[in-house]
Amino acid sequence: MLLWKGRIPRLTDKRNLFICLAVVSLVAYSSLFSKCIARRVHGAFLVIQTTTEKPPRSDSGDVDKKRIGVEHRAPVAEYQSVVQLIPLWSGPDPQNDTYKNESSKYRLLENQSLRPLRRLPDALVIGVKKSGTRALLEFLRIHPDVRAAGSEVHFFDKYYHRGFAWYRKKMPPTLDGQITMEKTPSYFITKEVPLRVKQMNPKTKLLIVVRDPVTRAISDYTQAASKKKNRNGMKSFECLAFVKDTGFSVVDTTWGPVRIGVYARHLSKWLKHFPLERMLFVSGERLIADPALEMARVQDFLGLKRVITEKHFYFNATKGFPCLMKSEGRPTPHCLGKTKGRNHPYIDAQIVKRLRDFYRPFNYRFYQMTGMNFGWP
Numbered sequence: 343m344l345l346w347k348g349r350i351p352r353l354t355d356k357r358n359l360f361i362c363l364a365v366v367s368l369v370a371y372s373s374l375f376s377k378c379i380a381r382r383v384h385g386a387f388l389v390i391q392t393t394t395e396k397p398p399r400s401d402s403g404d405v406d407k408k409r410i411g412v413e414h415r416a417p418v419a420e421y422q423s424v425v426q427l428i429p430l431w432s433g434p435d436p437q438n439d440t441y442k443n444e445s446s447k448y449r450l451l452e453n454q455s456l457r458p459l460r461r462l463p464d465a466l467v468i469g470v471k472k473s474g475t476r477a478l479l480e481f482l483r484i485h486p487d488v489r490a491a492g493s494e495v496h497f498f499d500k501y502y503h504r505g506f507a508w509y510r511k512k513m514p515p516t517l518d519g520q521i522t523m524e525k526t527p528s529y530f531i532t533k534e535v536p537l538r539v540k541q542m543n544p545k546t547k548l549l550i551v552v553r554d555p556v557t558r559a560i561s562d563y564t565q566a567a568s569k570k571k572n573r574n575g576m577k578s579f580e581c582l583a584f585v586k587d588t589g590f591s592v593v594d595t596t597w598g599p600v601r602i603g604v605y606a607r608h609l610s611k612w613l614k615h616f617p618l619e620r621m622l623f624v625s626g627e628r629l630i631a632d633p634a635l636e637m638a639r640v641q642d643f644l645g646l647k648r649v650i651t652e653k654h655f656y657f658n659a660t661k662g663f664p665c666l667m668k669s670e671g672r673p674t675p676h677c678l679g680k681t682k683g684r685n686h687p688y689i690d691a692q693i694v695k696r697l698r699d700f701y702r703p704f705n706y707r708f709y710q711m712t713g714m715n716f717g718w719p
């Protein structure tokens with residue numbers, strides 16, 4: 343406005359200097375502000391195309407974690423549009439309860455720019471149902487470098503159509519160097535799962551807990567019976583395990599609890615997609631008898647420092663199982679929940695023997711395939 347009057351402003355003039363400073367700061371401030379807005383808008387949403395089922399992978403075959411949620415192509419439900427809006431920020435959701443619980447732990451880290459991110463799993467406990475999979479995961483969670491989804495995610499068998507972005511959101515936030523894990527025991531017996539896991543990352547480490555298939559079948563039956571409202575209406579284990587009217591001589595291989603125990607059959611499907619080196623077979627029996635020893639094997643396999651040792655366990659005589667001195671969420675001694683370590687119904691010795699005879703050749707085949715003798719009777 344001074345120029346309007348044909349006068350050149352002099353910087354020595356206090357009033358003009360003040361006006362100049364005000365204009366400069368206004369320009370600088372508004373430029374900073376618009377950058378912030380732009381970054382926020384860009385950060386809030388990212389348009390991605392989702393047309394095929396392949397997750398992102400780097401040239402080496404590793405899932406490229408940085409690109410997940412940015413360019414990766416996840417399975418799409420039929421009713422979805424091919425264009426999806428996916429939040430770019432994959433860290434904890436501040437509105438979410440899980441985040442609120444963990445917030446104090448992570449706020450400090452965030453402030454230090456060590457931002458935890460949700461990542462696809464590096465290792466999976468794929469089975470076997472009723473063999474000790476929960477015990478294994480809870481024991482592993484003691485380790486500071488392991489973070490695992492609390493409940494079974496069932497992504498690869500039930501919710502695959504929801505895509506990898508959905509799966510990643512189910513994972514806990516982890517820091518660089520921490521291993522992300524989840525356990526869903528039905529993965530081991532679902533035929534589509536091995537290829538899907540391989541497509542996510544062929545280097546995924548697979549943990550398989552196995553237990554004497556006869557005890558496992560009885561445990562499976564006990565769980566099913568415990569869920570029935572009318573237990574008297576449920577057939578006995580013997581009736582279900584053998585083909586009707588054969589005098590308990592022909593094992594019913596179509597019954598789930600029997601079929602699951604033919605480990606060699608299920609394993610052969612996994613071996614078509616993963617080499618044996620990517621798998622660790624954990625003995626369900628040893629996990630009870632000597633948890634520290636079995637956990638040493640597990641930590642070695644996962645490339646972890648041996649942090650979980652004898653001092654983390656105590657034997658609870660009432661429960662009849664090893665329990666934990668403390669865990670991720672509980673600082674005091676405790677056992678697994680009451681759905682773990684149930685009392686099994688009495689099964690006649692002849693019935694047990696018949697089942698053992700049935701499983702023996704399959705067990706030997708399994709020992710040959712894994713190179714481990716589990717010593718089941």
Ligand SMILES: Nc1ncnc2c1ncn2[C@@H]1O[C@H](COP(=O)(O)OS(=O)(=O)O)[C@@H](OP(=O)(O)O)[C@H]1O
Pocket residue numbers: 470471472473474475476477527560561562564626629630663664665677678681682683684
């Ligand atoms: N420490 C400890 N505490 C309690 N229970 C233990 C433990 N270690 C292994 N187990 C055995 O785990 C069996 C349950 O196996 P899963 O956790 O794989 O079951 S499930 O598939 O997740 O439902 C469970 O089977 P049941 O005894 O039939 O209940 C246990 O035998």
